Amino acid sequence: MASQAEENYLKALFTLASDSGEIGLSDLSEMLQVSTPTANSMVKNLHQQGLVHYEKYKPISLTSKGKKEASLVIRKHRLTEMYLVEKMGFGWEKVHEIAEQVEHIKSPALFERMDELLGHPKIDPHGSPIPDRNGKIEWKSYHKLSECKPGDSIRLVALTHSSDEFLQYLNSKRLSLGLMLQVESVETFDGNMAISYLKNHREILSAKVCEKLLVEKE
Amino acid sequence: MASQAEENYLKALFTLASDSGEIGLSDLSEMLQVSTPTANSMVKNLHQQGLVHYEKYKPISLTSKGKKEASLVIRKHRLTEMYLVEKMGFGWEKVHEIAEQVEHIKSPALFERMDELLGHPKIDPHGSPIPDRNGKIEWKSYHKLSECKPGDSIRLVALTHSSDEFLQYLNSKRLSLGLMLQVESVETFDGNMAISYLKNHREILSAKVCEKLLVEKE
DNA sequence: GTATAAAGTTAGATCAATCTAAACAATGAT
DNA sequence: ATCATTGTTTAGATTGATCTAACTTTATAC
Numbered sequence: 001m002a003s004q005a006e007e008n009y010l011k012a013l014f015t016l017a018s019d020s021g022e023i024g025l026s027d028l029s030e031m032l033q034v035s036t037p038t039a040n041s042m043v044k045n046l047h048q049q050g051l052v053h054y055e056k057y058k059p060i061s062l063t064s065k066g067k068k069e070a071s072l073v074i075r076k077h078r079l080t081e082m083y084l085v086e087k088m089g090f091g092w093e094k095v096h097e098i099a100e101q102v103e104h105i106k107s108p109a110l111f112e113r114m115d116e117l118l119g120h121p122k123i124d125p126h127g128s129p130i131p132d133r134n135g136k137i138e139w140k141s142y143h144k145l146s147e148c149k150p151g152d153s154i155r156l157v158a159l160t161h162s163s164d165e166f167l168q169y170l171n172s173k174r175l176s177l178g179l180m181l182q183v184e185s186v187e188t189f190d191g192n193m194a195i196s197y198l199k200n201h202r203e204i205l206s207a208k209v210c211e212k213l214l215v216e217k218e
Numbered sequence: 219m220a221s222q223a224e225e226n227y228l229k230a231l232f233t234l235a236s237d238s239g240e241i242g243l244s245d246l247s248e249m250l251q252v253s254t255p256t257a258n259s260m261v262k263n264l265h266q267q268g269l270v271h272y273e274k275y276k277p278i279s280l281t282s283k284g285k286k287e288a289s290l291v292i293r294k295h296r297l298t299e300m301y302l303v304e305k306m307g308f309g310w311e312k313v314h315e316i317a318e319q320v321e322h323i324k325s326p327a328l329f330e331r332m333d334e335l336l337g338h339p340k341i342d343p344h345g346s347p348i349p350d351r352n353g354k355i356e357w358k359s360y361h362k363l364s365e366c367k368p369g370d371s372i373r374l375v376a377l378t379h380s381s382d383e384f385l386q387y388l389n390s391k392r393l394s395l396g397l398m399l400q401v402e403s404v405e406t407f408d409g410n411m412a413i414s415y416l417k418n419h420r421e422i423l424s425a426k427v428c429e430k431l432l433v434e435k436e
Numbered sequence: 437g438t439a440t441a442a443a444g445t446t447a448g449a450t451c452a453a454t455c456t457a458a459a460c461a462a463t464g465a466t
Numbered sequence: 467a468t469c470a471t472t473g474t475t476t477a478g479a480t481t482g483a484t485c486t487a488a489c490t491t492t493a494t495a496c
Contacts (some may be wrong), residue, residue, distance in 0.1 A: 005453065026473060038454055040475065045452090057461060057474060087305070088331050098325045105319045113306050223483065244443060256484055263482090275444060275491060429459065 004104045007073045008032060009042050010051065013062050013068035022059035071135030077103040077112050078124035078131075083114040085125040092125040093167035126167075127158020127177050127214060142214035145181070146191060146207060152183040154215040161212055173203050181215065222322045225291045226250060227260050228269065231280050231289035240277035289353030294329050295321040296349075298340035301332040307417040309388040311385035344385075345376020345395050345432060360432035363399070364409060364425060370401040373408035379430055389423050399433065 002010065012031045016023045029039035047054035051066035062070060080099040084090040090098075098191070122138065123129055131137045142158055149171075156179045170176070175197070184194040184202070191207030205213075220228065230249045234241045236436030247257035265272035269284035280288060298317040308316075313383040333339075340356065341347055349355045360376055374397045377384070388394070393415070402412040402420070423431075 003452080024473070025475090034453085035455060036474070037456085037476080042453080084328075087329075088335065090327075090331070093326065098323070098328055101323045101325065102320075105316070107316045107319065109308075109312065110302075110316055113308070174309065198271075221482080244442090252483085253485060254444065255486085257445080260483080 001106060002069060002073075005042065006046065006068075007104055009039070009046060010062070010066060010070040011073050011077070012061065012080055013052065014067065014074065017062060022060065024059060027189075028060065043195075068135040071131040071137060073103055075133075075135070076105075077130040079111050079114045079118070079121075081124045081126070082118055082121050082130070086118055086121075091167075091171070092162075093164050093171065095165070096162070097126065109151060113148070123158070125177075126162040128162075132205075142216055144193075144211055145183075145193065145205070145215050146210035146214040148183045148193075148215065150183050150185050152217070153180065154183070154217050155180050156213055157216045158214040160214060166209075166212065173205075174198060174201060175203075219324060220287060220291075221333060223260065225287075225322055228259075228284060228288040229291050229295070231270065231278065232285065232292065233373075237290075241279065246278065249373060279392070286353040289349040289355060291321055293349040293351075293353070294323075296346060297332045297336070297339075298343070298346070299342045300336055300339050304336055304339075309385075309389070310380075311382050311389065313343065313378070314382070317427050319408060330403065341376070343395075344380040346380075360434060362429055363411065363413075363423070363431040363433050364400075364428035366401045366404075366411075366433065368401050368403050370435070371398065372401070372435050373398050374431055375434045376432040377430055378432060383429065387427070391423075392416060392419055393431075398436075 009032065012028055013023060016027050016031060025036050025043065028043070029036045032039065033206045043052060043054055043060055046052045046066065051063055051069060053061045053063055053064065065101040080102040081092075084095040084098060085092055098203070121130055129137050129139065140158075143154075144157075144160075145154070148154060156175065156177055158177065159170075159196050179197050182196045184196055186193050191210065193205050193207075193210050194202065195205055196202045227246070227250065228362040231241060234245050234249060241427055242259050243254050243261065246261070247254045249355065250257065261270060261272055261278055264270045266282065269281055269287060271279045271281055295317045296431065299310075299321040301323055302313040302316060314356075324391050339348055347355050358376075361372070362370070362378075363374070366372060374393065374395055376395065377388075397415050400414045402414055404411050409428065411428050411433045412420065413423055
């Protein structure tokens with residue numbers, strides 16, 4: 001069974017693979033905050049276990065077995081986040097840190113039970129898809145808010161990245177998933193967008209923020 | 219912050235202290251299933267941290283700081299067990315293994331939330347007391363069923379030990395905490411007791427079992 | 437009261453996960 | 467085409483938790 005460290009490397013490789021193209025050792029070591037030699041030796045270890053493709057000096061990638069393992073760790077993470085928010089009343093900005101630890105618990109029954117109690121949710125509190133028992137992920141192709149035009153009326157459904165600070169920022173603007181947004185205007189110069197929502201909220205969101213908000217046209 | 223291994227040693231020392239008198243290294247290594255040298259070096263480490271009293275060739279004991287730390291780990295363990303039973307619907311025989319892992323999670327907020335959602339329970343699913351935030355334990359002095367006499371009508375309130383098999387055994391007899399029991403007769407020869415409960419259940423319980431059942435006279 | 441058994445200790449090895457320093461390979465800029 | 471920069475790998479050390487083998491101390495039994 002994979003150690004906590006191994007699970008963390010798998011998860012990092014999975015994440016890197018989905019948002020960058022080629023994965024270098026330095027990306028991995030940077031993401032996990034370890035030295036490159038450390039990441040290097042772990043990659044060799046995972047290679048031995050048939051979880052990653054590895055050749056000296058070449059980019060790293062997960063094997064299909066590795067992808068499945070990684071997805072299952074991500075499943076545990078996201079189920080935990082959802083459980084903490086839905087059943088225990090934590091704010092969405094508090095759950096990542098706890099889920100980082102809970103995801104390593106060896107107990108299929110625990111996660112199955114969370115899944116049942118939650119009614120087999122498809123997404124986590126940040127709108128990210130929860131892989132199924134077999135590690136399959138249903139990728140939805142959402143639009144970025146930044147790609148919307150004035151007059152568009154859309155629903156906020158997910159976030160591309162969800163750091164603590166970003167979530168706090170969204171909280172402070174009363175922005176949450178499921179909300180309907182109206183694009184009032186877009187500043188062509190800097191990409192700032194004026195958005196209105198919830199009867200009487202009107203905010204100017206920077207391009208940086210709009211990049212990270214995923215929306216669905218109804 | 220204490221590592222998982224350290225927390226496990228503290229817990230073991232606490233448990234040994236409450237049910238045996240003097241704690242030897244071999245008791246500790248036996249309980250944790252490690253070699254005596256391993257236990258020995260960990261005890262030295264805990265001694266350095268001011269958590270145990272240690273002198274060569276002398277019995278081991280926890281310092282007050284050590285006792286507090288240990289109690290807080292036990293608190294996390296028991297809150298988790300209670301949460302798993304009460305809020306997630308697990309059977310009392312399933313929760314120990316999961317709680318052994320969850321107890322090591324570093325997140326005061328998680329356990330505080332469990333405590334709140336459970337309404338600040340005083341006991342866990344096996345009737346053992348849950349230490350408070352400061353590590354204080356309210357020791358109740360229960361009677362063993364084995365000390366009861368024919369005609370006694372008592373309530374089953376706790377277990378002295380709760381192995382998987384013992385819990386399964388109790389399940390099979392439909393024995394659970396909170397139940398009222400009537401002592402029908404006691405076999406002086408071997409200590410077997412005839413017990414009736416729940417309208418039409420009547421069972422002969424061995425002395426070994428009766429030793430492990432704690433009851434309260436109403 | 438000495439011999440033997442039991443319990444505890446020391447020494448030294450191993451393994452996983454990490455590090456730093458130094459060597460090496462690939463890449464891109466002139 | 468060469469060289470400097472960047473990225474990767476090797477070598478070797480460290481730390482925490484574990485082990486076995488060998489030795490020492492304490493307790494027990496006669």
